Amino acid sequence: MDVTYSPLGDQAITIKFGTSIDLDVHQKVKQFASYIDQHSIEWMVEYIPTFTTVTMYYDPMKILRKSTDPETLPYEWVRQRIEEWLKDLTSTTTGTPRTITIPVCYGGEFGPDLHAVATYNQLEEQDVINLHLQGDYLVYMIGFAPGFPYIGGMDETISMPRKEEPRQSIPEGSVGIAGKQTGVYSIETPGGWQLIGRTPLRLFRPEESPPSLLQAGDRIVFTSITEEEFYTLKEDPSC
Amino acid sequence: MLKVMKSGLMTTIQDLGRHGYQKEGVVVSGAMDEVAHRVSNRLVGNPSSFPTLEITLMGPVIEFEEDALIALCGGDLAPLIDGHPVDSWRPIFVRKGCELRFGRLQTGFRVYMAVAGGYDIPPVMHSTSTYLRAKLGGYKGRALEDGDRLSTLSPSEEVYRVMERLRHECGDASFKEDRFRVATDFTHPVESGQTIRVTKGTEYDSFSTESVQAFETEPFTINSKSDRMGCRLIGPALTRQTDEDLISEAVAFGTIQVPTDGTPILLLADRQTTGGYPRIAQVATVDLPKVAQLKPGEDIHFELITHEQSQWLYVEREKRLQQLFVGIQSKFN
Structure with missing residues (x-):
C-alpha cells in the first residue's frame, strides 16, 4: 500500500492513502478509520477522515509517558504504531454502508439557481431534477461546517461552477451544486453553491449523539417532495 | 452569581x-x-x-x-x-x-x-x-x-x-x-514586530522560491477583519509554482493557508475542520498564545524551525506548566 505520512503541526499526523478522489482510496480511508474505531487508543485525541487522508490528533505528553525511549520524537513513535497497524489493515472489516434518504423540494424559492443550472447545461429544469435524483451518491467526508457532507457521484451533465459572488447567507437544508459535487448546507452559513432545492431534514443535531446525521461512507438517495410535504416534514420533530 | x-x-x-x-x-x-x-x-x-x-x-x-x-x-x-x-x-x-x-x-x-x-x-x-x-x-x-x-x-x-x-x-x-x-x-507581553515560530506547511515546497523567501523575511500585518476563525496577514503576495487543485484535508489551529489571491490566512480557534487551500506553514503550538494576543495592525515576522524542534518546544512548555500547576496547587493545601 502506497501510504505517505506528514505532520500537521506538532500534535497531529496526516496519513495519505492516495492522490485522487476515488472509491479505492475512499475504501482505504474507511478501513483505517474502522481500525481506529475498533481499538481504544488512549493517546489519540480524535481523527478526521477526508477524501484521501486520515489526520490523527494525539497527545505528545501521553505518548512520552508510554514510550520506552524518551529521546524518540512523539511523532515518530506515532508513525511507527501506524505502520504496524497498516500491516493487518486488510483484515479490518468496515461493515455494510448505511443508506440515508434525503427528501428534497426542488426549484421555486427553495432552489433559486435551478433555472441557471438548467440553462448552463442546456437542459430543462425537470431534467436537472431527474438527473439529480438518479445519482449514485456516496458521502466521502464531513467538513466545511458541522454535519456538512462532501458527496460524490453526481451526474456530470448537471455540474456547474460555484457562484462568483458567494451569498451572504444560505438557509439550512439548501441542496446545491458546485462543480461536479452536490451537497446539503447543514447550518445557515455564507456560501457559493448553486442552490437547486431544500430538504426539511436536519443534518446537524447538536443534542444527539452522534450530532451529524451523515457519516463518511454513507450512501445517499434523494427523493422529490412537494412544498406541502416539505412543511409537513419540517414540523415533524424527528425529522 | x-x-x-x-x-x-x-x-x-x-x-x-x-x-x-x-x-x-x-x-x-x-x-x-x-x-x-x-x-x-x-x-x-x-x-x-x-x-x-x-x-x-x-x-x-x-x-x-x-x-x-x-x-x-x-x-x-x-x-x-x-x-x-x-x-x-x-x-x-x-x-x-x-x-x-x-x-x-x-x-x-x-x-x-x-x-x-x-x-x-x-x-x-x-x-x-x-x-x-x-x-x-x-x-x-x-x-x-x-x-x-x-x-x-x-x-x-x-x-x-x-x-x-x-x-x-x-x-x-x-x-x-x-x-x-x-x-x-x-x-510576558507581545511587542510589535513579534517573531512567530513556524514549521513548513504540507504544501510549503510548492510555493515559488521568492514567495518562500518573502514569507521568511518580510513583515506581515494583522488585518482588521481578523476574528476567532482566522486572521488575514497583509504582506507580500505568495504564489505557487503549480496550478494543481488540492483535495480538501484537515487543517489545524495555527495552519497558515494561502488562497488564490496570495494573502495568507492564519487559522485560529474557530477554524473549519478541513480546507482546500495550500498550506505554506504551521505556527508552533508554543507560539499560539502570542498569536492570540496580537491585535489588528500589529506586525509579525515568521521564523522557520523544524517540526522536531516545534514538538520538543511543546513538550518543554508542558513540563514547565505542570511544575507551575504543582506550585499553585501547593497554595491550596
Whole structure:
C-alpha cells in the first residue's frame, strides 16, 4: 500500500492513502478509520477522515509517558504504531454502508439557481431534477461546517461552477451544486453553491449523539417532495 | 452569581475546545490563548478544563452578587475593581457588591477570567466553548449581553479555606490580591514586530522560491477583519509554482493557508475542520498564545524551525506548566 505520512503541526499526523478522489482510496480511508474505531487508543485525541487522508490528533505528553525511549520524537513513535497497524489493515472489516434518504423540494424559492443550472447545461429544469435524483451518491467526508457532507457521484451533465459572488447567507437544508459535487448546507452559513432545492431534514443535531446525521461512507438517495410535504416534514420533530 | 452590567466588545465562554467531533465537521473552538485560560483556572483552584470568560479588547462591566475568588490572565486590559487597579496573573478575592471593569488596552488583546468553582454552563458535546457561527455552546450560544447573569458553582473545601483567609485579610477593602504571582516567562507581553515560530506547511515546497523567501523575511500585518476563525496577514503576495487543485484535508489551529489571491490566512480557534487551500506553514503550538494576543495592525515576522524542534518546544512548555500547576496547587493545601 502506497501510504505517505506528514505532520500537521506538532500534535497531529496526516496519513495519505492516495492522490485522487476515488472509491479505492475512499475504501482505504474507511478501513483505517474502522481500525481506529475498533481499538481504544488512549493517546489519540480524535481523527478526521477526508477524501484521501486520515489526520490523527494525539497527545505528545501521553505518548512520552508510554514510550520506552524518551529521546524518540512523539511523532515518530506515532508513525511507527501506524505502520504496524497498516500491516493487518486488510483484515479490518468496515461493515455494510448505511443508506440515508434525503427528501428534497426542488426549484421555486427553495432552489433559486435551478433555472441557471438548467440553462448552463442546456437542459430543462425537470431534467436537472431527474438527473439529480438518479445519482449514485456516496458521502466521502464531513467538513466545511458541522454535519456538512462532501458527496460524490453526481451526474456530470448537471455540474456547474460555484457562484462568483458567494451569498451572504444560505438557509439550512439548501441542496446545491458546485462543480461536479452536490451537497446539503447543514447550518445557515455564507456560501457559493448553486442552490437547486431544500430538504426539511436536519443534518446537524447538536443534542444527539452522534450530532451529524451523515457519516463518511454513507450512501445517499434523494427523493422529490412537494412544498406541502416539505412543511409537513419540517414540523415533524424527528425529522 | 455575576451580573453583566455592560457586555464589552465580545465576551464569550470558552474552555479547552470541543474535541472528538471534527470528523463530523464540528469546529473545535475553545480559548484562543490556551495558556492564559489554563493558568487562570488553576489560580482559583479549578481544573484547566473549566470554562473561563474570554474577554476581547474592550472588557465588560461585571458586578459580583456574592463573594468570589477570581483570576485574570492573558493581555492587560487595565482591570479595576471599584476604581482601584488590580493585578493580573494572581488570585483575587472580590467582595459581594463590588464592580469589575476594564480600562484602556495596555498589552495583548484578550484576557481570561476564571472564577473559583467555575461558571455553571451546560456542556454541549462535552464542551462549554461558544461557537458563535453555529450558535453552539457557551452562554445560550452567544456572546454575553448587557443584563446577563452567570451562575457559579461552589468551590472545593480547600479553595473555600483560601477564600476565608483572604476575606479575613481583606478587611473593609473591596478586594484582596493573594501574595503570589505567576512567573514572567508565562506572562510576558507581545511587542510589535513579534517573531512567530513556524514549521513548513504540507504544501510549503510548492510555493515559488521568492514567495518562500518573502514569507521568511518580510513583515506581515494583522488585518482588521481578523476574528476567532482566522486572521488575514497583509504582506507580500505568495504564489505557487503549480496550478494543481488540492483535495480538501484537515487543517489545524495555527495552519497558515494561502488562497488564490496570495494573502495568507492564519487559522485560529474557530477554524473549519478541513480546507482546500495550500498550506505554506504551521505556527508552533508554543507560539499560539502570542498569536492570540496580537491585535489588528500589529506586525509579525515568521521564523522557520523544524517540526522536531516545534514538538520538543511543546513538550518543554508542558513540563514547565505542570511544575507551575504543582506550585499553585501547593497554595491550596
